[in-house]
Amino acid sequence: MDGLKNALQVINGMVADGIIQKYAVVGAVAALNYIEPTVTQDLDVLVSFDDLQSGPSGLVTLEPLISYLRNRGYTEFENEGIVIEGWPVQFLPVANDLDAEGLKQAVEVEVELGSGSAPIKITVLTAEHLVATALKVGRPKDRERILRFIDEKAVDLKLLRDVLSRHNLLEAWSKLCAQTGLPDFDESTFERS
Structure with a gap:
């Protein structure tokens, strides 16, 4: 290193x-x-x-x-x-x-x-911008990185939703959720925060 x-x-x-x-x-x-x-x-x-x-x-x-x-x-x-x-x-x-x-x-x-x-x-970059960028690029290793961020609770979901919304990536997020079994954004996502 x-x-x-x-x-x-x-x-x-x-x-x-x-x-x-x-x-x-x-x-x-x-x-x-x-x-x-x-x-x-x-x-x-x-x-x-x-x-x-x-x-x-x-x-x-x-x-x-x-x-x-x-x-x-x-x-x-x-x-x-x-x-x-x-x-x-x-x-x-x-x-x-x-x-x-x-x-x-x-x-x-x-x-x-x-x-x-x-x-x-x-x-x-912030965790939320790293995830948004990985989602935008969309390679298999990017999807894997997104899953790790979510699994390790390394990203603030409310902030992530805001970033994805500003950059028109909510539809891509929904597709990723459907493909991987991640929960999509809804009100219950933020009640646990």
């Missing part, structure tokens, strides 16, 4: 050095903050491309980000990500309103990545 911790420290350095304004760890690594760990081999980081400079054509480019990492010796690419401290890191652009809201509401947490090492502060 030292490699992951070091990769996250590099990303925190990108914020400190003004390369990106804010980030949020997403996917399996973010889920570590809420549910029991799962195996993952990469690190996904949501960033707003509004933070990055435009090129001469007016198109937003990753060049400032890539240049920053290149100048620190990170030049290898693997699985759509740049390898930082042994971890392929994929920088994902804010692509929709759900991403934008998730990044804006992301929370700073301290995570311990290895026994005896000091915790590191990182920014992650």
Whole structure:
């Protein structure tokens, strides 16, 4: 886990050095903050491309980000990500309103990545935004992650319903519930809260 911790420290350095304004760890690594760990081999980081400079054509480019990492010796690419401290890191652009809201509401947490090492502060999506994003993406591993969030009671169902409602995902949620046996949202869901 030292490699992951070091990769996250590099990303925190990108914020400190003004390369990106804010980030949020997403996917399996973010889920570590809420549910029991799962195996993952990469690190996904949501960033707003509004933070990055435009090129001469007016198109937003990753060049400032890539240049920053290149100048620190990170030049290898693997699985759509740049390898930082042994971890392929994929920088994902804010692509929709759900991403934008998730990044804006992301929370700073301290995570311990290895026994005896000091915790590191990182920014992650809220549990509700992780579940909503997984629902929107809809891969089998995303559905499995959603079930784990619900099973481990790691998500506030009222907040989740609000996020899903704002982003037109209630129908997708109902379909998931029908396929998996999860209870759909109704008033009794919130009486237990």
